[in-house]
Amino acid sequence: MLGDLTFTLGRSLGWLLTPATLCLIALVTTGILLLRRGSRGARIIGGSACVIAVLLAWYPLPTAIIAHLERVPGAVDWTSVKPGELTGVIVLGGGGAIPGSLTEERGSVQLNAGAERITTAAAMAHRDPRLLILVSGGWAALVGDGPGEADAMTAFLAEQSISGPRVISERRSRNTRENAARTAPIVASHPGRWGLITSATHMTRAQAEFTAAGVDVVPLPVDYQTGTAAPRLIGFDPTAGLNRWSLATYEVLARVQQALAGLG
Numbered sequence: 001m002l003g004d005l006t007f008t009l010g011r012s013l014g015w016l017l018t019p020a021t022l023c024l025i026a027l028v029t030t031g032i033l034l035l036r037r038g039s040r041g042a043r044i045i046g047g048s049a050c051v052i053a054v055l056l057a058w059y060p061l062p063t064a065i066i067a068h069l070e071r072v073p074g075a076v077d078w079t080s081v082k083p084g085e086l087t088g089v090i091v092l093g094g095g096g097a098i099p100g101s102l103t104e105e106r107g108s109v110q111l112n113a114g115a116e117r118i119t120t121a122a123a124m125a126h127r128d129p130r131l132l133i134l135v136s137g138g139w140a141a142l143v144g145d146g147p148g149e150a151d152a153m154t155a156f157l158a159e160q161s162i163s164g165p166r167v168i169s170e171r172r173s174r175n176t177r178e179n180a181a182r183t184a185p186i187v188a189s190h191p192g193r194w195g196l197i198t199s200a201t202h203m204t205r206a207q208a209e210f211t212a213a214g215v216d217v218v219p220l221p222v223d224y225q226t227g228t229a230a231p232r233l234i235g236f237d238p239t240a241g242l243n244r245w246s247l248a249t250y251e252v253l254a255r256v257q258q259a260l261a262g263l264g
Helices: 002-016 019-037 040-057 060-069 100-106 116-127 149-159 176-188 200-212 238-260
Strands: 088-092 132-136 167-170 194-199 217-222
Touching: 019 040, 040 238, 060 200, 060 238, 088 116, 088 176, 088 200, 116 132, 116 149, 116 194, 116 217, 132 149, 132 176, 149 167, 167 176, 176 200, 194 200, 200 217, 200 238
Parallel strands: 088 132, 088 194, 132 167, 194 217
Antiparallel strands: none
16 A cells, blocks of 8 residues: 555656646646736736647647658568568668767767667668668757767667678768768669668658659658557646657658658
């Protein structure tokens, strides 16, 4: 009984004291004060603040958007790929999955969210000793300079005993369009079927960029953020909500930008 109480109390306090929850409480409190004491304009702002706070915390909504983004036409489960079926796979960096600067500073490879991109490539390489691994990603920050994700991914592969000529690094690209443009000539020099490994939310946009660059790829999406079960309609968690809204908003805006460029 005491153990259950301690567990419940710990989880509740952990949820309540997260920065996202505290910000949500502050936003709702401000909204209520404006609704009660403010002018008509203040009440509108207060009401809007409360609605926004609820929407940010109600994570099933951004989860549904992410689930839609993760639907990739023609997607192939990488575990179904047989040895010799592909010449190689292109692994895209992005989102800090394997941060180059942090890996350099710590002296060992650091894996963050989205690391399934490179761990999947490593697993495929072990299953097929002739498979080429083309890692793509440079320094993508607006300021400064340092080792890119391709360097960190190459280091990770070396830790998994995957190295030598079969590992090809493209270290200059800063976004998905540059990934496609800079890897296209490398792929052309190794004829055959190539797979593309990136996060499921990113795959449709990435595949469009590679098609525009003249590279026909087999989509091998990984790093799914949603399952196959019916989505839940009830669920409030400010931290999860903010994280999922950030992911969904970023990808939706990126696809709008891509569509405006004529690739959507």
